[in-house]
Amino acid sequence: MSSGMSSGMSSGMSSGMSSGMSSGMSSGMSSGMSSDKSSDMSSGMSSGMSSGMSRGMSSGMSSGLSSGMSSCMSSGMSSGMSSGMSSGMSSGMSSGMSSGFQTNWRLPDSCAQARMSGDPPKSGLLSAINKTVGPILLMVYSPNMVMFMWYAAAHCDGSFSELARRILEKGVVAGVADIWSNVSLGTPVVLYAIFGYMLFALILQVTMPGPRAEGPVTPKGNVPVYKDNGFVCFLVTVASFIGLTFYLKQNGLTPTVVYDRFDEVLVTLTLFSLVFCLVLQFKGYFFPSTSDHGSSGNLLFDFYWGTELYPRVFGVDIKVFTNCRFGMTVWPLLCLIFALKSYELHGFVDSMWVSCFLQMVYFTKFFWWEAGYMRTIDIMVDRAGYYICWGCLVYVTGFYTSVSLYLVNKPVHLGTPLSVVILVLGVFSIAINFLADKQKQDIRASDGKCLIWGKPAKVIRAQYVLESGDKRESILLASGWWGVARHFHYVPELLLAFFWTVPAGFENLMPYSYVIFLFILLTHRTFRDDEKCGAKYTTFWETYCKHVPYKMIPGVF
Ligand SMILES: NC(=O)C1=CN([C@@H]2O[C@H](COP(=O)(O)OP(=O)(O)OC[C@H]3O[C@@H](n4cnc5c(N)ncnc54)[C@H](OP(=O)(O)O)[C@@H]3O)[C@@H](O)[C@H]2O)C=CC1
Numbered sequence: 001m002s003s004g005m006s007s008g009m010s011s012g013m014s015s016g017m018s019s020g021m022s023s024g025m026s027s028g029m030s031s032g033m034s035s036d037k038s039s040d041m042s043s044g045m046s047s048g049m050s051s052g053m054s055r056g057m058s059s060g061m062s063s064g065l066s067s068g069m070s071s072c073m074s075s076g077m078s079s080g081m082s083s084g085m086s087s088g089m090s091s092g093m094s095s096g097m098s099s100g101f102q103t104n105w106r107l108p109d110s111c112a113q114a115r116m117s118g119d120p121p122k123s124g125l126l127s128a129i130n131k132t133v134g135p136i137l138l139m140v141y142s143p144n145m146v147m148f149m150w151y152a153a154a155h156c157d158g159s160f161s162e163l164a165r166r167i168l169e170k171g172v173v174a175g176v177a178d179i180w181s182n183v184s185l186g187t188p189v190v191l192y193a194i195f196g197y198m199l200f201a202l203i204l205q206v207t208m209p210g211p212r213a214e215g216p217v218t219p220k221g222n223v224p225v226y227k228d229n230g231f232v233c234f235l236v237t238v239a240s241f242i243g244l245t246f247y248l249k250q251n252g253l254t255p256t257v258v259y260d261r262f263d264e265v266l267v268t269l270t271l272f273s274l275v276f277c278l279v280l281q282f283k284g285y286f287f288p289s290t291s292d293h294g295s296s297g298n299l300l301f302d303f304y305w306g307t308e309l310y311p312r313v314f315g316v317d318i319k320v321f322t323n324c325r326f327g328m329t330v331w332p333l334l335c336l337i338f339a340l341k342s343y344e345l346h347g348f349v350d351s352m353w354v355s356c357f358l359q360m361v362y363f364t365k366f367f368w369w370e371a372g373y374m375r376t377i378d379i380m381v382d383r384a385g386y387y388i389c390w391g392c393l394v395y396v397t398g399f400y401t402s403v404s405l406y407l408v409n410k411p412v413h414l415g416t417p418l419s420v421v422i423l424v425l426g427v428f429s430i431a432i433n434f435l436a437d438k439q440k441q442d443i444r445a446s447d448g449k450c451l452i453w454g455k456p457a458k459v460i461r462a463q464y465v466l467e468s469g470d471k472r473e474s475i476l477l478a479s480g481w482w483g484v485a486r487h488f489h490y491v492p493e494l495l496l497a498f499f500w501t502v503p504a505g506f507e508n509l510m511p512y513s514y515v516i517f518l519f520i521l522l523t524h525r526t527f528r529d530d531e532k533c534g535a536k537y538t539t540f541w542e543t544y545c546k547h548v549p550y551k552m553i554p555g556v557f
Pocket residue numbers: 082083084085216375376377378433437440474475476477478482486487489490493518521522525529532533536
C-alpha cells in the first residue's frame with residue numbers, strides 16, 4: 001500500500017499537537033444511538049443534547065444500541081470516513097507508560113471535565129518517567145532481547161538458563177558485553193541481501209497494482225489514501241524467493257546463509273534502523289508530510305515515539321514499508337529460510353513444518369486483510385519512531401521469528417496425529433481472528449446494515465469531534481465477536497501463537513518468548529485501546545462498555 005493523503009477535510013488546521021481536552025466545544029452532541037424497536041427513544045435521545053448533557057445521563061443510555069438493519073443514521077456522515085485516531089496519543093500506551101501527548105480528539109466540555117478530574121495530575125517526575133526513563137529502558141531492552149534470542153539459539157542450545165548462566169558468571173554488564181562481542185558486523189553477502197531485499201520491496205510497493213483504499217480520518221482531518229497491493233506484493237515476493245532458492249541451489253548456493261549469519265543481519269538492521277528513525281524524527285520537524293505531526297518537546301521521546309503519523313518520502317508511505325513490506329514480509333521469508341535450514345540439517349522435521357505452515361497461513365491472512373490493518377492502532381495511533389519502525393524492522397525480524405529460529409537446532413518429532421490436531425486448532429484460531437477483524441470491517445463498510453451471525457447487527461452510532469471542531473460519526477459493533485468482549489479477537493491471536501509454538505515441545509522456555517511477549521502486548525493493548533476509544537467516543541464508548549463489559553475474556557477480564 002502506498003500513497004497520498006486526501007486533505008480536503010483538513011481545512012487550515014494548525015500543525016503540532018493540540019490539546020485533545022480542548023474545551024469550548026459546546027456542541028449539541030447527538031447520541032446517534034437508536035434502536036429499531038424504540039425509535040421514539042432514539043429520537044428523544046438524539047440531537048439536541050447540548051453541552052450540558054450530563055455524563056451520567058448519557059452513559060445510562062444502555063439501550064442506545066441499534067440494530068444494524070434499522071439504519072437510524074444521524075447527520076449523514078459517511079461511516080467510511082468515520083473512524084479515526086489520535087496521532088499524538090500517549091506513547092505510553094505503547095510502551096506501558098502514559099504519554100506526554102494528550103489525545104487529539106476534542107471532547108465535549110462535560111466529558112473533558114470529567115476526564116480531567118478523573119485523571120491523576122501528572123507530576124514532573126511521572127512525566128520524566130513516561131517520556132524519558134521508560135523509552136530508554138525499552139530501547140535498551142529491545143536490541144539486547146533480540147540479540148539474546150539469537151545467542152540462545154546459536155550458542156546455548158536454545159536454553160535461557162544456559163544464557164543466564166553465561167551472562168551472570170561474568171557479571172551482567174560484562175556478560176552482556178561478551179554476547180555482543182560474538183556479534184559480527186554485516187559482511188557483503190548480508191548487506192547485499194538486506195539492502196537488495198529493501199530495494200525489491202520498494203519497487204513492488206510502488207509498482208504493483210491495487211485498488212485505492214482509504215485509512216481512517218486523522219484528528220487533523222486528513223484521510224490517508226493507500227494502494228491496496230499487499231497481497232500481490234506478498235505473493236510475488238514468496239514466488240520470487242522460491243525461484244531464487246532453486247536458482248541458488250543449482251549453483252551450489254543457498255539462502256540459508258541468512259541463518260548462518262543471522263547475528264550480522266540483526267546488527268546491520270539495528271544500525272540502519274537507528275539512523276532511519278533519526279532521519280524520520282528530523283523530517284517530522286522540518287519537512288512533515290502532513291499536518292499530523294508534532295514534537296513532544298523532548299528530543300529523546302520524539303525519537304522513540306516519532307514525530308509524524310503518516311510520513312512519506314517521494315510518495316512512499318514509510319509505515320506501509322516498515323510494517324508490511326519489510327517486517328511482515330521478512331518474517332515469512334525467515335520462516336521459510338529457517339525451515340529450509342532445518343531440512344538441510346535434518347531432512348523433513350514435522351514440528352518445523354507444522355509451525356511454518358501455520359505461520360504462512362497467518363501471513364496470507366494478514367496480507368489478504370491488509371487494508372483492514374491500515375485501520376488499526378499501529379497505523380492510526382503509533383507515529384513513525386523507534387517503537388514502530390525499529391520494532392518492525394528489527395524486533396519482528398529477530399524476535400517474532402524466534403520459534404522458527406529455535407526449531408532449526410531443536411527438531412521435535414510430532415507424528416501425524418498430533419501434527420494434524422495442532423494444524424486444525426491453529427487454522428481454526430486464525431479463522432476466528434480473521435472473522436472478528438472482518439466483522440469490524442463489514443459493519444463499517446455496510447454502514448451498520450449487515451447481518452452478524454445471521455442477525456441484524458447491534459451497533460452504536462458513536463459521534464466524535466476532530467480538532468477542527470468538525471463532528472464525525474463512526475459505528476461500534478456490539479454484537480458478534482465484538483459483543484463477546486471488547487477485544488475477544490486477541491484470544492485466537494494468542495492461541496494461534498501458542499499452536500505454532502507448541503511443536504517445539506516443552507524442553508525450553510525460549511520458543512515461548514513470543515507467546516509471552518504477545519500476551520503482555522495484547523493485554524496492555526486492551527487498556528490502551530479503551531483509553532483511546534474512551535477519549536474519542538466519550539459517552540458512546542461508555543455505553544459500549546456497559547453493553548460489553550469485558551475487555552478480552554468474558555467473565556474473567
Ligand atoms: N501479533 C501481534 O504482534 C499483534 C497482532 N495483532 C492483531 O492485529 C489485529 C488488529 O488489532 P489491533 O491493532 O489491536 O486493533 P483492533 O482490531 O483491536 O482495532 C482497534 C480499533 O477498532 C475500533 N473499534 C474498537 N471497538 C470496536 C467495535 N466494537 N466496533 C467497531 N470498531 C471498533 C477502534 O478504532 P476506531 O477509531 O476506528 O473506532 C479501535 O481503536 C488483530 O487481529 C490482532 O489480533 C494486534 C497486536 C499485536
